[in-house]
Amino acid sequence: MSRTDIILKRLLKLHPKLIDLTLDRVERLLDDLGRPQDRLPPTIHVAGTNGKCSVIAFLRASLEAAGHATHVYTSPHLVRFNERIRLAGDLVETRRLNSALEHCEAVNDGRPITYFEITTAAALMLFAEDPADYLLLETGLGGRLDATNVVARPLGTIITPISIDHTSFLGDTIESIAAEKAGILKPGSPAVIGRQRDEARDVIEARCAALGIVPFVAGRDFDGYAQAGRLVYQDNSRLDDLPLPRLIGAHQVDNAVLAAAAIRHLGLPVDESALGEGLKSARAPARLSRLDEPLAALLPRGSELWLDGAHNPAGAEALTRALADMNERRSMPLSVIAGMMGGKAAGEFFRFFRGLANQIVTVPIPGESGALPAGPLAQTARAAGLEARAARGVPSALRSIGGTRARRVVICGSLYLAGSVLKLSKTPPD
DSSP states (O other): OOHHHHHHHHHHTTSSOSOOOOSHHHHHHHHHTTOGGGSOSSEEEEEOSSSHHHHHHHHHHHHHHTTOOEEEEOOSOSSOGGGGEEETTEEOOHHHHHHHHHHHHHHHTTOOOOHHHHHHHHHHHHHHHSOOSEEEEEOSSOSTTOTTTTOSSOSEEEEOOOOSOOHHHHOSSHHHHHHHHGGGOOTTSOEEEOOOOHHHHHHHHHHHHHHTOOOEEBTTTEEEEEETTEEEEEESSOEEEEEOOSSOSHHHHHHHHHHHHHHHHTTOSOOHHHHHHHHHHOOOTTSSEEEOTTTGGGSOTTOEEEEOOOOSHHHHHHHHHHHHHHHHHSOOOEEEEEOOBTTSOHHHHHHTTTTTOSEEEEOOOTTOTTBOOHHHHHHHHHHTTOOEEEOSSHHHHHHHHOSSSOOEEEEESOHHHHHHHHHHHTOOOO
């Protein structure tokens, strides 16, 4: 176990609950740390159910293509905790990360605080110490009571599409979840709103009106689409002809358009050339990423192995649309290897694969006590109308697919599962 892992294990013991939404504890610790949240670079705060990481990836790549040093905070990590904190383009160095975590631990002095709260405080301290032109700050869960929601006046806010997820913490309706996400909106900070269901958009716009914000809304104030191998972005003042994003799937076109809208509406100094370069170069691990050896070697010759972090019904819908598009270009039988955490709408997740996947193989998620056992998860997939069976792990699931015909295989269901797969494939995110 690394020193970082030892420190993080200690921090997990500071609060009996992994998730306990409130701002009291993190604000108290930040006060004791000298309020680093007041010394951050211009900050863009991003909330939503799906697409946050991809939108941030497009923004980061575009800002860096334009020559701007950019801090980034995302979660969860896939392989190493360092992935959560990027300082002016580079992942935080391990020695410096450990020092920041231990300093926050000492200042906290044993008082109750959640893992995400204290690690977010450490990240904010690091961001305040290093100069940069911008900070891209992703919420962990929800928005209103998320530990990242401590920046009094961000440069701007972005809300990506909202769907049902984390119902035990955010509520079981689109309206209640949208209200939590809209908690990141701040008076005087422009807001860019991704494509939403009507009931979510109504809640967000009502909150904007209460704060005196005129939001920039997808489908009304800006839009974009793929056409003839290009991405067309348009709003009320411009029309851009851009390259299609590097990230795969129609949902990534929507994410790229949202990032472009944020650049335009927030007045970021990124010209059309840098934006195009950003769309072409953005990287987001476990967002429909192709895997090669050693895991792909366990499949029949000519097969394709893909990894995706889809973990809720909206994510499954986006993933299956992308897989259907792949199948139109090259028809192959589809197998799905899935592992999921508890509390997810697994039945609804699997229903999107009906008529597309030939088989589902469920697996446990290594090291995650809150993961659903493979056997009951397979039963859920069968109840959703799919052929399904359980396996001991990803390698055994790949071997069990069998046959000699080339197949397309996608591993999905959890970012925690994606992280374990990246460890097995020896391809850690950079």
